[in-house]
Amino acid sequence: EAQVTQNPRYLITVTGKKLTVTCSQNMNHEYMSWYRQDPGLGLRQIYYSMNVEVTDKGDVPEGYKVSRKEKRNFPLILESPSPNQTSLYFCASSSVGQGARDGYTFGSGTRLTVV
Amino acid sequence: GQSLEQPSEVTAVEGAIVQINCTYQTSGFYGLSWYQQHDGGAPTFLSYNALDGLEETGRFSSFLSRSDSYGYLLLQELQMKDSASYFCASSGNTPLVFGKGTRLSVIA
Numbered sequence: 001e002a003q004v005t006q007n008p009r010y011l012i013t014v015t016g017k018k019l020t021v022t023c024s025q026n027m028n029h030e031y032m033s034w035y036r037q038d039p040g041l042g043l044r045q046i047y048y049s050m051n052v053e054v055t056d057k058g059d060v061p062e063g064y065k066v067s068r069k070e071k072r073n074f075p076l077i078l079e080s081p082s083p084n085q086t087s088l089y090f091c092a093s094s095s096v097g098q099g100a101r102d103g104y105t106f107g108s109g110t111r112l113t114v115v
Numbered sequence: 116g117q118s119l120e121q122p123s124e125v126t127a128v129e130g131a132i133v134q135i136n137c138t139y140q141t142s143g144f145y146g147l148s149w150y151q152q153h154d155g156g157a158p159t160f161l162s163y164n165a166l167d168g169l170e171e172t173g174r175f176s177s178f179l180s181r182s183d184s185y186g187y188l189l190l191q192e193l194q195m196k197d198s199a200s201y202f203c204a205s206s207g208n209t210p211l212v213f214g215k216g217t218r219l220s221v222i223a
Contacts, residue, residue: 048210
């Protein structure tokens with residue numbers, strides 16, 4: 001089954017404790033992206049990657065890091081989480097050429113709480 | 116820059132028709148997409164319009180007017196399960212940018 005897998009689904013952590021949210025896709029997609037979703041603000045892009053070893057900042061990159069060492073994986077790293085990073089996070093992937101036309105495939109989401 | 120405007124909430128009666136509008140400002144505009152998201156779920160792709168006109172997929176249709184920077188999603192024969200948030204998203208010189216979403220409530 002074609003899918004984007006995020007882990008964990010739920011995470012509660014303390015301020016300053018480094019964490020990684022994993023994202024993996026099995027569709028051989030070039031494009032991967034991370035979004036955060038907050039009430040009333042919609043989906044805001046954090047970082048995206050057009051292919052292996054190519055990453056770019058989105059609209060809200062502060063406090064986050066990503067890496068794209070393999071095509072299928074795109075982890076999101078919070079080096080020193082703060083309470084304002086409490087949010088619902090989604091990973092998404094698509095093919096580069098037909099991404100918008102065919103639609104992005106989203107993972108199930110990770111609900112992060114930083115206390 | 117890029118921005119999209121859509122109503123925050125819409126309420127409609129089961130069996131009726133509802134239209135969710137979206138206006139956009141997008142550099143190098145390619146097309147307009149629509150996504151559905153149920154509470155607690157992930158966004159799922161509904162449609163994409165690159166050319167002016169109406170695209171129909173079952174009960175859902177999507178319209179685009181490039182000259183007016185405007186599009187809409189039309190849902191017919193509303194069902195309770197259509198209660199969800201709907202996002203328009205524009206593609207252009209930068210990756211997909213999403214609107215803030217419209218929460219549709221379908222009432223009996």
